[in-house]
Amino acid sequence: MTGRLSWALAAAIALGSAGASAQEVATYSAPTGLEVTVGLGFQAGAGYVYKNGARLDRTVGDVKLSDAANGAVPFLVEVGYRVTPNWFVGAYGSYSYILTKENPYSCFEGWECAASQLRFGPQVQYHFSPTASFDPFVGVGFGMVLLNNENSGPTQVQVGPGAPVTANLKLKSQTRGPEFVNVTVGGKWRLGHSLSFGPYLTGTYARYTTRSGDTTLALPAPLPTTTTPLGPAEDGPYGLIMLGIRGSWNI
Template sequence: MKSRTQWMLCSLSFALAASPALADDRDDSNSEYADEAGASEGGGGGFALGLRAGFGVPFGKIAASDDGQTSNKLSDAFSAAIPLQLEAGYFFNPNIYVGAYFQYGILTLKDDCAEGSDCSASQLRFGVNAAYHFQATPMIDPWVGLGIGYEISSQSASRTIGSTTVEADVSVKGLEFVSGQAGLDFRITPKFSVGPYVTYTLGQYSSIGISGSSGGTDVDESLDIEEKAMHSWLYGGVRLQMRF
C-alpha cells in the first residue's frame, strides 16, 4: 500500500511539473507564427511581389462632345475589362509600402464585331503606388493605397476583302491622375497572403492614335484630343502578395 501511494504521488508530481512545460511549448508554437510574421511581414520591412486578377467596368467619357449631342461615353466603346496586374515594391516598415505596377487587360467591346471582321481590344496601365497596412492581427491585414500612372486603351480590327486585307488600330492614351485602392489580406503563411481588393481610377485621355494598312497604303498618326473629359475605371478582384 505504501509503494502504491508513493507511485501515485510520483505520478502526480510528474504531471504537475510537465504541465507548465507543455503550456510553454504550446505558447511557443502559437507565438512562432506571430514572431515569424513580425520578422518577415512587419519587423524590418523588405521586398514584396504581387499579382492581381479581377474585373473592371468603365465610367465617364473618352472626350467631350463639341455639339453636345454625341455621348462619347467610354462605356459605348468598352463594356468591361479583365485585368491582370503585376506589382513589385518595398516595405519600409511594418505598415508603409511603395512600389510600381504594370497591368494588362482584355477589354470587351460594347458592340459586336462586324460580320467578316476580326476585332479585339486591350488596355495597359502602369505607374507607382503607395499603401498603408494596418496590421490588425498577425493573420488579418486591411490596407488602403493611392497611385498615379498612365493608361492606354486600344481597339483593333481587320478584314479581308478579296485579296486585300484591311487593318486598323485606334488607341487613346493619357494620365491616370489618381487611383484609390483598398483591400483585406489574409495571411496563409507569414510571407504569403491573399485577399480581395478594389481600385477606383480617375484619368483623362489626351491623345488618340490611328494606324492601319490597306492595299499597301499605311497610315500612322497621332492627334491631340482638344475637348478632353474625365473617365474612371472601377476594378475588383483578388490579390496575392509574397514578402521577402
C-alpha cells in the first residue's frame, strides 16, 4: 500500500512539473507588432570625403576620412514592424559624433573643429530564432548620408606690401550622398516578453556626391570680412564599420 502511494505521489509531482513547464513556455509568445531599437557604438571608416578638391592649405587634392577623424561615436535608432516573428521591416537613423583631429587639409593646429554625420533610410531584418533566449539576426538597408563640418581658427593673410596680418577663417560645409548598402549582423538576448539587448556589427558602402558650403575670412578692423563659396570637388567613395550594443522594445 505504501509503495502504491509513493508511486502515485511521484507521478503527481512529475505531471505537475510538466504542466508548470508547459505553462511557462506558453506564456512567452514570439514577438510581432511595433518594435523600437536604440543603440550605441564606435565607428571607423576608410575612403574619401572628397577627391581633387580645394583643401585648407590652399592645395588641390584628396581628403581622406583618416585625415580628418579618429573615428566616431554613433547613436542608433530603428523603428519598424515585426510583420512575422522572423521578419522586421522598418527604418533606421543614426547620428555620429565625429572625433576630429588636427591635419593640414581641414583642421590646422590650434583650430576649433567639429563634425557630425547623419544616416537614415529603410531596412529589413531576418531573425533566425525569435522565441529562443538568444536570437541572431541579419539586416540589409540603404539610404542617405549627411556630413556637417564647421572648422575655424587663426590664419596669416598677406594684404599689402608689409607683414602678414592675423585673420580668423571659418569653413562650414555639408557633404551628402547615397549609402548604397548597409549590412548588419547581430543578436539579442531576451530579458522578458518585450525587452532584449545584444551586440551588432554594421558595414556600409557609400559615396559623398554633393558638397556645399562657404569660407568666411574676417580680417582685423577696419579691413573687410569676405565670404566665398567652396570650390568644386570630385565624389568621395568610402566605407564604414560600426560595432556596438543595441536594445529593443516590442510594443
